[in-house]
Amino acid sequence: MFFQNLREGKAFPSGRAGRLGRPLLRGDLSGARSGNDVPNVPALTANVGLQFQTPADAIGLFGDLTGRLTYQYVGSRAADVANTFDLNGYGLVNVRLGWQHDDVSVYAFANNLFDERYEVWGHAVGASAGIGGAAAGAHHIHHGP
Structure with missing residues (x-):
């Protein structure tokens, strides 16, 4: 420094x-330059979901059965201030199923239902980081859960 x-x-x-x-x-x-993309900020993110609530008496319970299915998309984004490389975009599916009655609710949920492996962050080393010469495997990607 x-x-x-x-x-x-x-x-x-x-x-x-x-x-x-x-x-x-x-x-x-x-490596920062005027006009570069801000790191880890995608140009596009989107969320869409479906939700239902129906009386549980059809299966012999009082209260309501509830459910929610959501899809979350995160577009590709720069990995660092130099815009050396991009992290890939990804989509996640989340689900929640439950029962509720008045102020009581019981539910089960799964985030990332299909166990999507997505890139959380990465960094460049060697030639990709602006240091002269060539480097094999210059990008290190770290995946989410």
Whole structure:
């Protein structure tokens, strides 16, 4: 990390003692550029759902049977400030089934019903991170549950 001396306007490494400094944010060090996408913010997200509630007397219970099925979509998004690579978009299906009567409810649910493996975050190393040379396997992807 580099710091800029507030009195002299000179940059110096972070280990230097006896200087009053502040972080020097430089796009050329981080890879950030004007116009790049904000990391981990997709251009498109969507949620759609179906919900029902019906009397439970058809199966010999009082109260109501309830259910909800939802689909959640998250589009592709930049993985880092340099927009080195994108994380893939994904869709999740969630379900909830239950019974309710007055102020009491009992339900079971499953989020990510089909056990979709999705990319949560990633980082670039080697050539992809703006360091010269070539690197094999330069992107590391970390998956969600």
